[in-house]
Amino acid sequence: MATVSDDFDPYPVLDAACAPRAAYFHVPFCLHRCGYCDFTLVAERDDLIPAWLAALQNELSRLQQQRYPVDTIFIGGGTPTHLNVEQLTQLIELITANFVLSDGGEFSIEANPDGLDNDRLDALRDLGVNRLSLGVQSFDDQVLKTLERQHSRDEALDVVERAAERFPNLSLDLIFGVPGLSAESWLESLSTATSLPLKHVSTYGLTFEKGTDFFQRMQKGNLAVMPDELEREMYAAAIQHLPDRGFQHYEISNFAQPGFECRHNMVYWSADEYFAFGPGAARYVAGVRSTNARNVTRWINSWARSEIALQESEQLNADEKIREAVFLGLRRIGGIDLARFEQRFGVCLRRYEAEILQNHIDHGLLEIKSNHLRLTDDGRFVADTVISDFL
Ligand code: SF4
CATH class of the missing domain: 3.80.30.20 (tm_1862 like domain)
Known part of the structure; x- marks a missing residue:
């Protein structure tokens, strides 16, 4: 990023x-x-x-x-x-x-x-x-x-x-x-x-x-x-x-x-955008993820002077947006609607990181059903490992 x-x-x-x-x-x-x-x-x-x-x-x-x-x-x-x-x-x-x-x-x-x-x-x-x-x-x-x-x-x-x-x-x-x-x-x-x-x-x-x-x-x-x-x-x-x-x-x-x-x-x-306010709050606005200062007194003192108090900010490129959407979308039990995903990001998820995808499908951790990519019942127990492979 x-x-x-x-x-x-x-x-x-x-x-x-x-x-x-x-x-x-x-x-x-x-x-x-x-x-x-x-x-x-x-x-x-x-x-x-x-x-x-x-x-x-x-x-x-x-x-x-x-x-x-x-x-x-x-x-x-x-x-x-x-x-x-x-x-x-x-x-x-x-x-x-x-x-x-x-x-x-x-x-x-x-x-x-x-x-x-x-x-x-x-x-x-x-x-x-x-x-x-x-x-x-x-x-x-x-x-x-x-x-x-x-x-x-x-x-x-x-x-x-x-x-x-x-x-x-x-x-x-x-x-x-x-x-x-x-x-x-x-x-x-x-x-x-x-x-x-x-x-x-x-x-x-x-x-x-x-x-x-x-x-x-x-x-x-x-x-x-x-x-x-x-x-x-x-x-x-x-x-x-x-x-x-x-x-x-x-x-x-x-x-x-x-x-x-x-x-x-x-x-x-859904990897949609959101506002956020207050110390440590993380937002996603206009394609940029940014996080406010996590130190509470630093955040308060900065804003007392009307100065922006940020910890970090990152502009996501097209590939990072896709990876995040996969990472977040797989947390939903219903998974990712492949047709909508393609419409939104212009890529076919079946072909995106095809090797990783197929490997997890072969091991019974991911499945594609009704044109949705999702974790299997077994996959939910190792969700963090499976999902992080796409980041
Ligand atoms: S300190 Fe305890 S009560 Fe406060 S946010 Fe953390 S877990 Fe919750």
Whole structure:
């Protein structure tokens, strides 16, 4: 990928008709940094929230057209609901002053059970949020403790009940592969989740990212990593259990009742463009991928001076766009529509990297069915390896 020039402007003037139809906002605050988390955030720095909001206002002011129309808005973090009602109101008013959500559009926010009181839930609903994604991770108190989460099973169950009264489109995240997590406990968390009024479930395998506390503990031998075989069994259990209860497997890590797939994330997996704002936020606008400064205070201080705060930016050439579209599109269980792909990129995917493709087909990891290229059932278990071969 080519790095773009120093005077690159990540906020170009766009014709509204071809501008991105999705916008992401990053809230970099949490009560506590969980030992496995490497996201862009600060913990115990609530004093920075007013300055972050002011900086966000400055970043948004770089948009040269007021109120772009979008189909999805996603507020992620960090823990967006760590903000109080007044701060959440300020944030959402800033967003809606710059973007107009289309009729029937999706407005998601990520939330954690701790501190998610009815005042926050009511405010979010009244401000137009229509999809809530809850970071529950487990219904086993011991596992929650290992993950250093700040809520208990009972608190999570209580929050789900209160949230479901206000948000019919409710999603929940679960993590497997956690040290000490048993197959029984994982199945119990899956069963509990599917007994709740949810429309969407995401399941992620725990990863040990460099720089995290968990990574260090693993290096020192103080944290036992789950054997691959057991982790695969847990993923297999999710793939079995969730569809049996009406949650269709639509992306490697995501399951939804029909019609409740996350539209915002579908934009990413379709390699479509999207706006993004806030520290560490990554955007794809006018063929350029760029990421904001990941250091929260650096990002705030730059925007306090109305200076653009970027970490990196890359202009994708035609070949890179194709590879990315394959890389992302194969994450969808339905795979890639070959006819549409050819229409969009002008290449026949059957002939593009034909050797790699045929090799994975021969090994039963990829298949072409109904003119769609997709991972097989076996391929889903080694998805990262198969998919990365196309990059
Ligand atoms: S609550 Fe989520 S975003 Fe915050 S530190 Fe924990 S894992 Fe990271």
